Amino acid sequence: MSLSISYIVEDAGWAQITISDGEGEIVNHVSYLHDSLRDLAELAIEVRSGAKTAKAIFMDEPGELQLVVSKNQNQIGFEARWFKDWQSWGLTSSSDYDVLLKGEATVQCLVDQVTDVLTKIHKNIGPKKYKEMWVEHEFPLEQYRELINA
Template identity: 50%
Template sequence: MKLSIEYELENAGWARLKLSNETDSYEASVSYLNDSLCELAQLAIDLKNGRKETKTIFMDEPGELHLVIILRNNLAEYEARWFEDWASWNMHSIDDYKVVLSGGTCPNQIIEQITSILLNIIDNVGMEKYKELWVEHDFPAKHLDELLNV
């Protein structure tokens, strides 16, 4: 099942994430507490480089969503896991989560979407405004360059 990823900046320090496939969708708020856009870009790089397992953490307040991808036989098997509190900060068990979306798709489909998300932010927000909104985190320009093979 194709995975659709939407990531839009909102107010200072917040973004909106929507993950969907042909049958289900899941939306989450994303806080500045974690550098999720950089992790999302790294996930795409990991897939591009053939890494067998990778993930991105999207922190909310409270809770967090982990997008976990495992490569098997040229298929990117994905699972979106919701945690009631911050498992990445050891405030919740890493084994206690709810799977809110799962499926499999072509790795390139995910890489292309993430690259498009990054390009959209550069084109419509810019690096300076991004830094204003995400105070703690710079736009992942080097990651984008790597995805574009610059």
């Protein structure tokens, strides 16, 4: 199996994430209510740095998608979990979700996918325009630099 991640910044305060396992994919809207791009960058950094588990949150209005990663040596297992409400804000139980997609990949594949997402946004939009479009959150420049310099 494999992992593919696309993250497209759309109109002000909205993005779209696509996660694929090589056979199926999920597409979800992402709201500015959470700093999801930073979460995604930190997930890659944490897993690369040895964390056994990590997650990134992608809030929709309503609902929440979580990408949950478990590491075993150089491999990861991943699940895309859908919550009907904002679990990260305590509006639904952490056990009340549907698994929309799951698979396995290498740690390097995850890091490469996230780095590619950040590189495209940095190149095509830039940190200043990203902040204007995303309103509440800065482009995760520090995390981006850490990933490209690794």
